[in-house]
Amino acid sequence: MASGLLAVELGLAQVLVALAVWRLSIARGRVTSDDRWMQPEVLDYYLRGGELNRLSAGTGRLEFLRTWDILSRTLPPAPAVVLDVGGATGVYAAPLADAGYDVTVVDPVPEHVAAAAGLPGVRAVCGDARDLPAESSSADVVLLFGPLYHLRERADRVAAWREAARVVRPGGVVVAATISRFASVFDGFVKGFYSDPAFRSVAERDLAEGRHSNPGNVPRWFTSAYFHRPEEIPAEVADAGLVLEKLVSVESPVWMSGDALAGFLEEPSLLLDMLRLVEEEPSLLGASSHLLTVAVRDVAAG
Numbered sequence: 001m002a003s004g005l006l007a008v009e010l011g012l013a014q015v016l017v018a019l020a021v022w023r024l025s026i027a028r029g030r031v032t033s034d035d036r037w038m039q040p041e042v043l044d045y046y047l048r049g050g051e052l053n054r055l056s057a058g059t060g061r062l063e064f065l066r067t068w069d070i071l072s073r074t075l076p077p078a079p080a081v082v083l084d085v086g087g088a089t090g091v092y093a094a095p096l097a098d099a100g101y102d103v104t105v106v107d108p109v110p111e112h113v114a115a116a117a118g119l120p121g122v123r124a125v126c127g128d129a130r131d132l133p134a135e136s137s138s139a140d141v142v143l144l145f146g147p148l149y150h151l152r153e154r155a156d157r158v159a160a161w162r163e164a165a166r167v168v169r170p171g172g173v174v175v176a177a178t179i180s181r182f183a184s185v186f187d188g189f190v191k192g193f194y195s196d197p198a199f200r201s202v203a204e205r206d207l208a209e210g211r212h213s214n215p216g217n218v219p220r221w222f223t224s225a226y227f228h229r230p231e232e233i234p235a236e237v238a239d240a241g242l243v244l245e246k247l248v249s250v251e252s253p254v255w256m257s258g259d260a261l262a263g264f265l266e267e268p269s270l271l272l273d274m275l276r277l278v279e280e281e282p283s284l285l286g287a288s289s290h291l292l293t294v295a296v297r298d299v300a301a302g
């Protein structure tokens with residue numbers, strides 16, 4: 001896998017192609033997503049098109065650079081077959097394909113799929129993490145970057161883990177993203193939402209149950225989701241028959257650095273170097289906005 005930062009930039013041309021495909025698909029009228037895959041408010045949230053550039057600056061840029069750094073130390077070398085479940089508009093699929101991987105995006109939002117399919121070397125299909133449109137043992141890597149924080153029932157999350165376990169080959173790796181139980185409270189505070197009593201009751205429920213909702217569909221608040229406590233994750237992995245390798249904090253507390261973050265990201269190698277030192281520290285996991293879980297399908301289990 002190419003490790004230079006240049007290799008991870010989603011090129012301007014690719015973003016323009018994705019935007020054009022997005023506009024074309026909206027103009028033509030949307031292909032309906034299967035209602036069982038996604039709650040309507042989650043679909044509406046993604047139809048705003050935010051995933052086209054969410055990771056290009058600020059905390060999103062930190063999330064991208066760190067996720068790429070972790071992937072570059074975790075994935076088998078290219079060429080390997082990667083199923084990018086919840087891959088959205090192909091923000092990871094594009095640089096993975098550039099690096100020589102055989103990448104297919106699976107996502108329930110047709111506009112995401114259309115944008116990803118327009119990227120060089122990327123295949124994309126509509127589908128759901130709980131019922132993957134892929135053969136058993138057909139992938140070297142399954143990425144679950146999205147589904148686990150939108151599936152609010154534990155049984156659904158375990159179903160997604162199980163599908164990843166079915167599709168990855170014995171010895172293959174599953175890398176999954178979750179959002180920390182505490183992220184919405186800190187994020188809401190930093191962004192000034194916490195003074196709103198409506199946000200505060202949302203945050204209190206998030207903390208108590210992890211089940212996040214946005215009852216008034218307030219545009220700047222996140223949509224329906226599930227926020228994990230780090231200690232919940234190993235049992236979900238085990239219930240799917242996978243072997244947990246590690247839990248890694250993506251941003252650590254650095255995502256709350258405010259105005260200083262832009263400066264850290266101008267030349268990010270020092271920041272990335274420092275974050276590698278603390279990424280597996282258990283006492284810091286819940287302070288990160290996102291966690292990545294690395295799990296493998298046991299070769300002996302077949």
Ligand SMILES: C[S@@+](CC[C@H](N)C(=O)[O-])C[C@H]1O[C@@H](n2cnc3c(N)ncnc32)[C@H](O)[C@@H]1O
Nearest residue numbers: 085086087088107108109128129145146147150
């Ligand atoms: C915040 S985006 C993440 C996009 C990208 N993978 C990333 O990490 O930046 C979450 C993605 O998960 C997808 N998603 C939500 N529920 C899903 C499900 N049940 N199965 C597969 N993908 C799902 C959404 O459509 C969306 O594209």
